[in-house]
Amino acid sequence: DNTVFSYIPNTAETSFYGMIEAAQDFLNQRKNKYILDNRKTLTKEKLEEILSVKIRTEKVAIKDAKLRTFITEDSSRDDLVAHVYDVTYGIIKPKDNLVIIDDSIVRGTTLKKSILKMMDRLNPKCIVIVSSAPQIRYPDCYGIDMANLGGLIAFQAALELLKEKNLYHIVDEVYAKCKLQEDLKDKEVVNFVTEIYAPFHQQEISDKIAQLLSLPEIKAQVKIIFQTVKDLHIACPKNLGDWYFTGDYPTPGGNRVVNKAFMNFYEGKNARAY
Incomplete structure (x- = not known):
């Protein structure tokens, strides 16, 4: 009763419907169990009360279709995100948990500069951001513009x-290992950036991401939940590419790119890795 599910338009809509379907299945299982466990004493009024419980869904964020932030240059992105979304007031109660699904969290810019601020103005008790993609930990070099490792919020959290x-x-040790590989052939290069994340569980990084994205003025508790790579493979069994989550690049050149991206970060160079 105290949880509202929504999504960040427009790319997360498909994931939202999948999440709601699973939530409804879970709710139905709980209803069935309660009814069976209490079938001898269940009154008509109580049964009607149980059956009336539904998943609360609302479209709390509205996106200006004329604006797009993903491909925007970093220099203008911060100014743009503040004007991309608006919210629907009057549907969230102070005791409500607001669960928002997003397709992915790359840099976290839109969440920090816009989404969390607007969601907090609705006065929920807790804001839960659910990412349908796992933590994006590594740069991409096959078409998506994510060449800057230092900009990834998962990397910052680590x-x-x-x-x-x-x-x-x-960090120093990984840099030294990357430098030693500069003159190796692509097929001999190893992705040592994985060692940055190795000491931590996924939840530790998720919790730190939530801290980094929550500005001091945010009153609600903020939690971030990421899809796991294992569950992503179950959801998309025919599309198993996961290198920006795992660092397991499909071509030898990918390892060179991620190492170069790390060296650029370490040396303070704002340059592309390929």
Whole structure:
């Protein structure tokens, strides 16, 4: 009763319907169990009350169709995202949890600069952002413009965790290993950037991402849940490409690109890795 499901338009709509279908199945299972467990004492009024419970869904965010943020240059992106969305007021109660599904969280710019601020103005108790894609940890070099490793919010979260746990020496070690591979053939290059994430569980990184994206003025508790790679493969069994989540690139050149992207980050170069 106290949870509202919605999505960030427009690309997350398909994922939203899948999530609601699964939530409805779960709710039906709970209804069935309660009815069976209490069938001897169940009154007509109580049965009607149980059957009346439904998944609450609302379209709380409305996107200006004329504006698009994913392909926008970084220099103008921050200014643009503040004007992309508007919200629907009056449907969220102070005791409600607001669950918002997004197709992916790459840099987190739109969430931090726009979405979370607007959702918080609805005064929910908790905002849960659900990403239908796993944590995007590595750059892409096959068509999607994600060449800058330092801009990925998952990478930023891992760096913060390394600092907190006095493990930042791993960053220096990974850089040294990447430098040693500069003159190797592509097929001999290893992706050492995976070592940045190795000390942490996925949930640790998700929790840190939530902290990084929550500005001090956000009153609601913010949680972020990412799809797992395993479940993504179950959902998309015919499309198993997962290199920007796992670092397992399908061609040898991918390892060179990710190492180059890391070296650019380490050396403070705002340059493409390919």
